[in-house]
Amino acid sequence: MSSAPGPEGPPTVLPRKRRGIELVMLAFALLLGLGAYAQVDVNVTGALGPRFVPVAVGCTVGVLLTHLAVRWRLPYADPLLLPCVVVLNGLGLAMIHRIDLISEPVAHGARQQLIWTTLGVVVFLAVAVGLRDHRPLQRYPYTIGLVGVVLLLLPLVPGIGTAKFGAQIWIQVGPYSFQPAEAAKVLLAVAFASYLVEKRDVLALAGYRVLGLDLPRARDLGPILLVWLLSLAILVLQRDLGTSLLFFGLFVMMLYVATERAGWAVLGLLLFAAGAWFGYLNFGHVRVRVGAWLHPFSDFDAYYQVISAQFGYAYGGLLGTGLGLGRPGLTPLARSDFIAAAVGEELGMAGLMALIMVYGLFVARGLRTALQCREPFGKLLAAGLAFAFALQVFAIIGGVTRLLPLTGLTTPFMSQGGSSMICNWIIVGLLMVISHQVRRPVATAASYRPDLETTQVVRVA
Amino acid sequence: MNGPIRRVAVVAMLMFALLLANGTYIVLFRQGPLDAMPQNRRVRDAEFSQNRGSILAAGKTEIATTVPSKDRFAYQRNYPSGSLYAPVTGYFSYDHASTGLENTYNTQLAGTADSLFVRRLIDLATNRTPQGASVQTTIVPKVQEAAATALGRQKGAVVALNPKTGAVLALVTSPGYDPNTVAGHDVEKADKAYDSLAADSSRPLSNRAAREIYPPGSTFKLVTAAAALADGKTPDSKVKAPDRLRLPGTSTYLPNEGSCGGTTITMEQALKVSCNTAFANLGLGVGEARLREQAQLFGFDARHLSDLGGVASQFPDSLDDAQLALSSIGQYDVAASPLQMAMVSSAIANDGVLMDPYVVSSVQAPDLTPIETHKPRVLSTAMTPGNAEALQQMMGVVVSQGTGTNARIAGVEVGGKTGTAQSDPKRKPFAWFTSFAPLDDPEIAVAVVVEDADIPRNDIAGGRLAAPIARAVMQAGLSR
Numbered sequence: 059m060s061s062a063p064g065p066e067g068p069p070t071v072l073p074r075k076r077r078g079i080e081l082v083m084l085a086f087a088l089l090l091g092l093g094a095y096a097q098v099d100v101n102v103t104g105a106l107g108p109r110f111v112p113v114a115v116g117c118t119v120g121v122l123l124t125h126l127a128v129r130w131r132l133p134y135a136d137p138l139l140l141p142c143v144v145v146l147n148g149l150g151l152a153m154i155h156r157i158d159l160i161s162e163p164v165a166h167g168a169r170q171q172l173i174w175t176t177l178g179v180v181v182f183l184a185v186a187v188g189l190r191d192h193r194p195l196q197r198y199p200y201t202i203g204l205v206g207v208v209l210l211l212l213p214l215v216p217g218i219g220t221a222k223f224g225a226q227i228w229i230q231v232g233p234y235s236f237q238p239a240e241a242a243k244v245l246l247a248v249a250f251a252s253y254l255v256e257k258r259d260v261l262a263l264a265g266y267r268v269l270g271l272d273l274p275r276a277r278d279l280g281p282i283l284l285v286w287l288l289s290l291a292i293l294v295l296q297r298d299l300g301t302s303l304l305f306f307g308l309f310v311m312m313l314y315v316a317t318e319r320a321g322w323a324v325l326g327l328l329l330f331a332a333g334a335w336f337g338y339l340n341f342g343h344v345r346v347r348v349g350a351w352l353h354p355f356s357d358f359d360a361y362y363q364v365i366s367a368q369f370g371y372a373y374g375g376l377l378g379t380g381l382g383l384g385r386p387g388l389t390p391l392a393r394s395d396f397i398a399a400a401v402g403e404e405l406g407m408a409g410l411m412a413l414i415m416v417y418g419l420f421v422a423r424g425l426r427t428a429l430q431c432r433e434p435f436g437k438l439l440a441a442g443l444a445f446a447f448a449l450q451v452f453a454i455i456g457g458v459t460r461l462l463p464l465t466g467l468t469t470p471f472m473s474q475g476g477s478s479m480i481c482n483w484i485i486v487g488l489l490m491v492i493s494h495q496v497r498r499p500v501a502t503a504a505s506y507r508p509d510l511e512t513t514q515v516v517r518v519a
Numbered sequence: 520m521n522g523p524i525r526r527v528a529v530v531a532m533l534m535f536a537l538l539l540a541n542g543t544y545i546v547l548f549r550q551g552p553l554d555a556m557p558q559n560r561r562v563r564d565a566e567f568s569q570n571r572g573s574i575l576a577a578g579k580t581e582i583a584t585t586v587p588s589k590d591r592f593a594y595q596r597n598y599p600s601g602s603l604y605a606p607v608t609g610y611f612s613y614d615h616a617s618t619g620l621e622n623t624y625n626t627q628l629a630g631t632a633d634s635l636f637v638r639r640l641i642d643l644a645t646n647r648t649p650q651g652a653s654v655q656t657t658i659v660p661k662v663q664e665a666a667a668t669a670l671g672r673q674k675g676a677v678v679a680l681n682p683k684t685g686a687v688l689a690l691v692t693s694p695g696y697d698p699n700t701v702a703g704h705d706v707e708k709a710d711k712a713y714d715s716l717a718a719d720s721s722r723p724l725s726n727r728a729a730r731e732i733y734p735p736g737s738t739f740k741l742v743t744a745a746a747a748l749a750d751g752k753t754p755d756s757k758v759k760a761p762d763r764l765r766l767p768g769t770s771t772y773l774p775n776e777g778s779c780g781g782t783t784i785t786m787e788q789a790l791k792v793s794c795n796t797a798f799a800n801l802g803l804g805v806g807e808a809r810l811r812e813q814a815q816l817f818g819f820d821a822r823h824l825s826d827l828g829g830v831a832s833q834f835p836d837s838l839d840d841a842q843l844a845l846s847s848i849g850q851y852d853v854a855a856s857p858l859q860m861a862m863v864s865s866a867i868a869n870d871g872v873l874m875d876p877y878v879v880s881s882v883q884a885p886d887l888t889p890i891e892t893h894k895p896r897v898l899s900t901a902m903t904p905g906n907a908e909a910l911q912q913m914m915g916v917v918v919s920q921g922t923g924t925n926a927r928i929a930g931v932e933v934g935g936k937t938g939t940a941q942s943d944p945k946r947k948p949f950a951w952f953t954s955f956a957p958l959d960d961p962e963i964a965v966a967v968v969v970e971d972a973d974i975p976r977n978d979i980a981g982g983r984l985a986a987p988i989a990r991a992v993m994q995a996g997l998s999r
Contacts, residue, residue: 376546
């Protein structure tokens with residue numbers, strides 16, 4: 059940021075737009091993705107595939123379109139969010155393409171993923187051009203929340219809900235299947251944020267102080283218990299550890315940020331521990347995951363997937379086998395849940411770590427947006443979206459690398475799957491919209507004092 | 520709300536730090552063990568399609584080679600002589616790992632050994648297909664073939680050593696198997712071949728020469744004789760040789776198989792006719808501790824030829840006198856591998872000096888520069904040169920006039936000792952023969968065991984079966 063003396067004396071802060079930086083970074087990101095794609099072709103088949111040129115042109119056009127839309131409608135948005143996404147999305151495409159080439163005849167996962175990416179970009183453009191300001195979303199907490207919960211529970215409805223890989227988290231409409239939990243993630247983040255902004259005073263002020271912790275009143279426990287029960291329901295009925303963990307984590311974190319009371323976080327962790335213990339004791343699928351985490355080699359056949367991912371990491375070593383030169387196809391679901399295993403094998407642990415850093419950068423920019431935001435709804439929403447993203451990356455990559463028990467979450471922007479791709483593009487869109495609003499020059503320059511954070515709160519409603 | 524957001528950011532940072540730390544941990548500590556696991560198909564497939572180095576017998580005869588292949592692996596392991604060298608090379612299979620030198624020298628053959636690191640870098644830089652090192656063995660094809668032919672289809676094993684260096688000249692076990700059948704790229708077929716070999720009651724996959732121990736029977740009398748010589752006896756010392764000996768502390772009698780030629784005979788006569796009671800008395804005279812010490816000097820109670828996973832031969836612990844008497848003639852719990860008995864003959868032949876047996880003389884890089892070279896190593900001095908010479912002469916008498924006449928070779932003086940051993944009264948006995956030649960300047964020492972020999976339980980019969988095999992092997996190994 060640079061400050062220039064305003065006409066009436068007090069300095070007016072004019073944040074730089076940095077769109078040029080974004081363009082350079084986008085070009086770099088595009089180069090990485092397309093380079094990886096070309097390398098896969100050359101290493102596996104010896105020559106560039108026939109689809110490379112159309113793919114390259116399509117991707118370049120898509121990236122340019124997003125950039126132009128941002129330049130036009132969100133000129134002050136954070137310049138690093140989009141390049142991070144393009145790197146991840148591009149490498150994900152290249153990796154899926156690589157796994158396509160293993161099967162005989164060649165599969166078309168990458169083509170499908172490209173279609174999903176296109177849809178994601180379209181949705182992003184719609185958010186950037188159509189929404190521009192996130193604050194109107196605050197108006198309907200209950201409606202949005204209800205829609206989110208309904209979406210979340212939709213896979214349980216007989217007829218449209220289907221179980222894949224042991225989890226009842228898909229709905230099938232005609233030939234298309236959809237994971238509504240991904241959309242619910244965005245909707246519930248919005249609903250939680252607007253609800254908590256409304257209720258945060260009550261939740262923050264009333265309560266008891268025990269052992270230095272401010273504990274909430276029993277009657278205020280309603281919302282957290284409700285979300286807890288909902289998460290347990292997902293765990294029990296849909297057998298989906300990841301989504302369950304993600305929603306509960308998201309809610310507790312937002313509750314803590316909104317109320318500024320550590321008691322909520324402690325309570326949330328206790329509830330989480332209780333839920334996890336309950337799940338471990340009562341459900342075979344939870345025990346299988348924990349078993350695969352603690353002692354995978356005790357049962358080679360049952361824990362094959364996790365073991366194979368470990369073998370992949372070992373085979374790839376620090377620098378990897380090189381794109382197209384490893385054996386990522388040996389791990390089941392290498393395109394979706396286990397894409398981090400494929401990356402680690404072919405790009406090496408160094409490559410996977412670089413990727414984790416890109417995710418980290420994205421999360422950091424999201425949290426930074428939250429810090430800079432001057433009104434509570436945007437703050438909560440940005441922090442919530444960024445943290446949910448971090449939690450998701452932590453859970454899935456941690457699960458694949460055997461840091462944690464495996465939870466079947468998608469790897470954002472990389473895993474094959476339409477619902478995840480579209481919803482994550484919505485998340486980028488929302489974060490960019492918020493950051494644009496945050497960094498935009500304020501109309502009343504005198505009221506803007508960046509050094510006094512507490513005075514920055516702007517009541518809008 | 521910025522305070523909590525900052526704390527949330529710290530939590531997020533910690534999560535990413537944990538991911539990175541775990542990645543580092545995988546590379547540093549998990550990678551090695553994971554790559555070594557036999558279930559790791561990635562590593563196994565990579566090894567399987569590598570241009571693996573050859574295993575060579577003396578005279579550059581390739582006994583395991585790699586030929587280009589057009590199926591899903593780029594190279595196929597090939598054993599040109601079928602089952603002949605299987606006890607040495609072992610096999611290199613997809614689902615059943617590898618055995619023998621294929622296993623012991625895997626990293627060198629595959630080119631992944633640390634000693635080949637620089638070469639790998641050069642290959643990487645020059646874009647050359649990395650090639651494994653080759654392993655040169657000490658096996659002499661002529662001797663190996665003679666041993667395999669002489670043993671034929673009988674169950675048993677033959678080991679031939681160079682007494683002066685410890686080099687293994689031949690190592691045959693029967694029944695054998697063709698490693699090509701389990702090394703094929705048609706994994707299903709190879710698995711079937713392996714399963715039928717593994718299920719075969721005659722155990723063709725086991726290495727009887729180095730990895731099985733048998734009661735050595737009368738061939739162990741050589742050890743007792745060496746102990747008695749070390750105790751001050753001479754070949755002419757008189758020994759009591761009653762027709763039957765009551766085992767001390769029991770009412771059991773140890774009989775002789777035939778007449779020993781008197782009730783008080785010389786030690787030379789005792790060895791010549793393999794007199795049980797005489798050697799039981801010799802063993803009782805020497806005592807348990809000295810007899811065990813002598814056995815250990817010959818290599819008992821220790822593992823040898825680790826390249827082929829050789830097992831230790833046994834001399835039992837805490838014996839009473841009856842057990843000592845039986846142990847002195849190679850019964851009770853004494854058990855020896857054919858390799859061990861070849862080492863006994865070899866040490867006697869080499870004037871009492873026991874050389875460490877070895878089968879790999881060198882490992883050579885693809886450009887034939889040696890990477891590792893074996894230098895012959897003295898394992899122990901089992902006998903004084905004088906005593907060794909005396910025992911050589913006694914063994915010469917065994918072959919020229921005694922129980923081992925079937926091992927006589929025209930124009931060459933041969934020393935040897937027969938043996939027949941029974942581990943279980945219901946089983947057929949084992950026929951043993953161990954020998955060396957020539958007597959004055961030994962070039963080869965041999966041990967032969969034939970399992971389940973269809974012979975009466977006496978030493979002349981044992982010599983009848985095993986001695987001709989030893990003779991054929993010695994003839995092939997002699998330079999004259």
